[in-house]
Amino acid sequence: MKLSVTQQRNFWWSLSIALAAIGTIAMAISFGQFGAPIPLGLDFAGGTRLQLERDCSIPDNCAAPIDVSVAREVMTSQGLGNNVQVIGENQQGLLVRTGDLGVEQRSRLQDALETEIGQFDPEKLQIDTVGPTIGRRLLRAGLASLVAASVGIVLYLSLRFQFDYAVFAIVALLHDVWITVGLFSLLGLVSSFEADSLFVVALLTIIGFSVNDTVVIYDRVREILKLKPEWEINEVVDEAVNQTLTRSINTTATTLLPLVAIFIFGGETLKYFALALSIGFALGAYSSIFIASAALALWRSSRPQPVEAVTVSETPTSKEERS
Numbered sequence: 001m002k003l004s005v006t007q008q009r010n011f012w013w014s015l016s017i018a019l020a021a022i023g024t025i026a027m028a029i030s031f032g033q034f035g036a037p038i039p040l041g042l043d044f045a046g047g048t049r050l051q052l053e054r055d056c057s058i059p060d061n062c063a064a065p066i067d068v069s070v071a072r073e074v075m076t077s078q079g080l081g082n083n084v085q086v087i088g089e090n091q092q093g094l095l096v097r098t099g100d101l102g103v104e105q106r107s108r109l110q111d112a113l114e115t116e117i118g119q120f121d122p123e124k125l126q127i128d129t130v131g132p133t134i135g136r137r138l139l140r141a142g143l144a145s146l147v148a149a150s151v152g153i154v155l156y157l158s159l160r161f162q163f164d165y166a167v168f169a170i171v172a173l174l175h176d177v178w179i180t181v182g183l184f185s186l187l188g189l190v191s192s193f194e195a196d197s198l199f200v201v202a203l204l205t206i207i208g209f210s211v212n213d214t215v216v217i218y219d220r221v222r223e224i225l226k227l228k229p230e231w232e233i234n235e236v237v238d239e240a241v242n243q244t245l246t247r248s249i250n251t252t253a254t255t256l257l258p259l260v261a262i263f264i265f266g267g268e269t270l271k272y273f274a275l276a277l278s279i280g281f282a283l284g285a286y287s288s289i290f291i292a293s294a295a296l297a298l299w300r301s302s303r304p305q306p307v308e309a310v311t312v313s314e315t316p317t318s319k320e321e322r323s
Helices: 009-034 068-077 103-117 132-160 163-190 197-227 233-265 268-301
Strands: 047-053 084-087 093-098 126-130
Touching: 009 163, 009 268, 047 103, 068 084, 068 093, 068 103, 093 103, 132 163, 132 197, 163 197, 163 268, 197 233, 197 268, 233 268
Parallel strands: none
Antiparallel strands: 047 093, 047 126, 084 093
16 A cells, blocks of 8 residues: 555645644743743753752651642742742652842742741752853854754755755754644643753754655655656655655654653653654654655646756667667
């Protein structure tokens, strides 16, 4: 059974539009709540993050889960906003995000929280602080790296193939990055996820993986156009996708296996990094097959096809022709 991406493109494109719409809504909500389309970690936003956990060795100190509304009232009374979340399996911990706090301010906040919530375990206290100037600089550098990578891909594909190949490859990349960011924006609304430098690294890796799959399919499209110039572009694209489908699936599956293992068994630092790569790699294979390929076929079927560069070589078929 052969896959026909050109005939089924409306279904796949509708699915992509639905995922992108969900992500866009999540980013809009996140922007209203956090001031950014995705919750930014200390690497980018700057400020102080406190992670506190109750000391359950004290009798009745962990009798009930922490009431986040009480913690928010304490934060608000001290003019520190209300960016606080309950964490931990038994909801006995707090994750507090504020502006840059001095030692005295941190001590005052911690004392006020202990008065209302209970005694915290000093051995499990975690404090992270990043200055706002450094955070903005890191954010600009991360965004610049994403733009530079995209421009480089356009130039490379334009030189190796043709400009329309490059355009639809970038459309596929934007598709992958937008949906990945949208899903993590949604995750940030329901969990403690915050985008950090590792998340930018994950996006750059997703871009590289996605364009790799797209180049493989485009290479096969170009080869078939040389061998079968009389074929319709839809036939060419469908044939190219089917010839490379097994390779795309196997490559993606073998790449996802270690990422899933890291997500399940790895530390907290690498958990969201592995999840971002897993989602992005799956989207990369999907967009290469159903977005970039089908879009190229639709574009070329509605316009005169540009001439592919063909190297003509002599292929004699008999001794008389060779002599």
